[in-house]
Amino acid sequence: MEQSQSVDVSDEFLVVEGEQTHSNNAALTDLPTPLIFSATTRQHTDLFKNYSGDIGLIMTVNGHKISTKASTQVLSLASPVWSQVIQNYAAGKFNFMKNNQELSNHEVGARGGTSQHLDFTEDNTEALTVLLNIAHLDFGKVPRKELCFSKLLNLAKLVAKYKCLSLVEPFYKNWLEGEDFEPFQDGHENWLFIAYVFGRHAAFAKLTKKIAKEVRVNKDGSLIDSLGQLFKDPMPHGILESIQEVRETTIKNTLDIWYHYVDSLIDSQTISCKLGKADCDELAFGKIVMALKQLNLWPAKTEIDLSVNDLADKLKGFSFGALGKGHEGCHEVSEIQRLTVEVAQGIPSPILYSHYSAMTSACMTLNCGAKDQEYDNCEDLDF
Numbered sequence: 001m002e003q004s005q006s007v008d009v010s011d012e013f014l015v016v017e018g019e020q021t022h023s024n025n026a027a028l029t030d031l032p033t034p035l036i037f038s039a040t041t042r043q044h045t046d047l048f049k050n051y052s053g054d055i056g057l058i059m060t061v062n063g064h065k066i067s068t069k070a071s072t073q074v075l076s077l078a079s080p081v082w083s084q085v086i087q088n089y090a091a092g093k094f095n096f097m098k099n100n101q102e103l104s105n106h107e108v109g110a111r112g113g114t115s116q117h118l119d120f121t122e123d124n125t126e127a128l129t130v131l132l133n134i135a136h137l138d139f140g141k142v143p144r145k146e147l148c149f150s151k152l153l154n155l156a157k158l159v160a161k162y163k164c165l166s167l168v169e170p171f172y173k174n175w176l177e178g179e180d181f182e183p184f185q186d187g188h189e190n191w192l193f194i195a196y197v198f199g200r201h202a203a204f205a206k207l208t209k210k211i212a213k214e215v216r217v218n219k220d221g222s223l224i225d226s227l228g229q230l231f232k233d234p235m236p237h238g239i240l241e242s243i244q245e246v247r248e249t250t251i252k253n254t255l256d257i258w259y260h261y262v263d264s265l266i267d268s269q270t271i272s273c274k275l276g277k278a279d280c281d282e283l284a285f286g287k288i289v290m291a292l293k294q295l296n297l298w299p300a301k302t303e304i305d306l307s308v309n310d311l312a313d314k315l316k317g318f319s320f321g322a323l324g325k326g327h328e329g330c331h332e333v334s335e336i337q338r339l340t341v342e343v344a345q346g347i348p349s350p351i352l353y354s355h356y357s358a359m360t361s362a363c364m365t366l367n368c369g370a371k372d373q374e375y376d377n378c379e380d381l382d383f
């Protein structure tokens with residue numbers, strides 16, 4: 001279908017001027033709230049089409065506030081959030097919108113019977129235009145290939161914010177083609193949010209475990225990622241708390257293996273030495289305690305700042321040395337080290353039922369195949 005034949009390209013973009021005349025572009029980004037303006041025409045890059053719509057939109061392009069038009073009917077069908085905003089406009093419930101947290105950035109900018117505008121200036125414009133182009137059937141401007149991490153995250157934010165997942169159903173699989181690799185790059189921890197929004201169970205399950213094995217805590221007790229950075233929003237609700245809990249439990253289980261073994265060596269009721277020599281146990285006790293002390297894990301600790309992976313690496317790495325002729329098999333420290341690695345590798349899944357449920361719902365909306373819903377570690381899910 002030929003689209004928008006009546007649209008004059010020179011009118012595609014409107015740069016919004018404030019009520020007072022601004023002498024420079026910087027002033028345009030500093031409009032008063034609520035926005036009160038008249039719109040003047042200015043040519044701009046071909047980022048977003050000026051639909052022959054009945055409501056104006058304001059978004060930020062290269063630092064400028066740009067006005068264009070959209071169809072209220074299309075917006076209402078595309079997103080229940082937009083639908084609510086438009087209904088409120090129609091009902092004149094401007095005060096309600098101003099007091100509503102979710103809708104607070106959609107204040108109307110109308111005065112004296114001039115056009116009304118939705119304010120999208122806080123949204124990522126590139127992601128927003130993808131959604132608007134899909135909604136208005138301008139598929140030629142919709143990306144069809146894999147999207148990089150930052151673009152995917154921006155889209156996931158808006159899809160979640162405007163509850164318009166079904167809108168991207170024909171496109172999302174291409175966008176997510178890197179899901180076997182991209183989520184696991186350092187600094188891509190927010191891929192958790194992408195996987196959560198688009199119902200990618202397997203990527204979510206693998207990434208939560210990877211993060212749980214890699215996270216450390218800083219001096220303030222806050223979780224930090226593999227690069228030593230604090231986690232940033234957006235993250236699925238409750239996932240960081242769950243990751244922290246799983247990390248603490250796994251570290252405790254790891255350390256308990258060693259502390260229990262050390263305790264057994266000083267238990268006067270039993271002798272572990274195969275030859276029944278108490279001094280063999282005492283020597284083993286001394287060697288292990290020395291090693292733990294060098295790793296700053298003795299006296300016995302319950303909280304450490306290491307990651308699960310780092311702790312396992314340190315414990316499996318130290319050399320126990322010989323106990324003396326005839327005592328080679330008395331204390332199988334290598335077996336304790338093997339158990340240590342096993343505990344780290346078998347870290348429980350931090351996924352909560354709320355995450356599983358939300359992703360399953362997303363899968364249904366997107367008509368994911370059964371394979372897309374598979375977990376690699378289904379047996380780990382404890383709900």
Ligand SMILES: [Zn+2]
Nearest residue numbers: 273280327330
């Ligand atoms: Zn012995």
